Amino acid sequence: MRAMNVILIQPREWGSNSTHGQIVLGGERHRHIRTVLQPVVGDQLRVGLLGGHLGMGLVQAVDEHSITLDVAFTSPPPAALPVTLVLALPRPKVLRRTLQACATLGVKEIYLINSYRVEKSYWQTPFLEPEAVQKSLLLGLEQARDTILPRIHLRKRFKPFVEDELPALAAGKAAWTAHPVPDALPCPSTINEPCLLAVGPEGGFIQYEVEKLAAAGFRTIGLGPRILKVETALPALLGKLFL
């Protein structure tokens, strides 16, 4: 279910550097606002400029085709989580929900990577196309009242990514692989510094991958003996680490 806790406006719709002004919204957003929020003239609705500030929009007119708002963008979006997420590409349905959850929780850098247990077909899903990814992320931002889109990086080859690119990304930062093995370190709590978190596919990273990540500076952490699905593990990890 879509929770439009903020109406997000694209910079190209807004078209100026001003923090105040009028905007007319039509199409799918108008339908959703009209059906769910059911605003009347004089109501204040929460708005956000994508990539910019949050604010309020005073309803000036509503009809069957459009809604006119007098908008002021006044306050910064909520803080981002200081994490770069390195995530084995989940299967398509989980991918969509996971991107949305990441956007909601405030993750801003996501590397979707290959792994031995990522099925090749997952890379062919339409949910990975830029428009579909953008849609999932926007739903997540709307839920959280955030305006800053996460950046998604696709890395279809594990070894070149982990050997050639990851060490530079991890330089000087804490880095963890979430992996439920008995000798995993306990997951740290309430971190507030830049760090990296690697999360495996269903079935987990294979030992070779855990070792390659370790060679890139990643220490293995766990949340206890239970094996969690990616969509459960990720909010649990992010909640424990950052919230």
Add this chain to the structure above:
Amino acid sequence: MRAMNVILIQPREWGSNSTHGQIVLGGERHRHIRTVLQPVVGDQLRVGLLGGHLGMGLVQAVDEHSITLDVAFTSPPPAALPVTLVLALPRPKVLRRTLQACATLGVKEIYLINSYRVEKSYWQTPFLEPEAVQKSLLLGLEQARDTILPRIHLRKRFKPFVEDELPALAAGKAAWTAHPVPDALPCPSTINEPCLLAVGPEGGFIQYEVEKLAAAGFRTIGLGPRILKVETALPALLGKLFL
């Protein structure tokens, strides 16, 4: 996707108090084991006695109709979370996933309650029927390698539950309402004592409900300014509080 990380055996199938013995599995579990795990004679499979111990099962025979295991139940299931969850009944699809996630994470007491923003129709869903609930919970236990089913309590009236039943449940324990308001206390971390956690519906508890919960001893906590879906908030809260 079903992750049968342990094969759960019902006490009525086992039929004895012994910790060792032979069992023949047929039907749906047999099909899943045969298709996904593809065991051969001599393999060891993880098993668990529902309500009892975990162990291993040595494959003695597999054919098109059944699998025969020589089983020993030797080790206790993972520790439960020390929390009683008071959860506004989610809409049906979310209910199913949430029950599964709760079982996976180790929640053992769940009160599904009414709330102003719970639609009446949610109480009519087939997913609330005992067999459907049991199915969701078993999937969650299979995922986590746990054997202890959560107990689900349905409370269709908010006020009598919160006024007459909840104070006794909360007596002497920490109790929190997760509610994303600016003056919420930060969510505590790494709790290891009996406590209660109340989580609202999509759209949140209304002020009256937060106040009634406060009168029953619940303090309002939050995970920051972001508004999370129930299925994101719950693992994030449980991860932060207990894992």
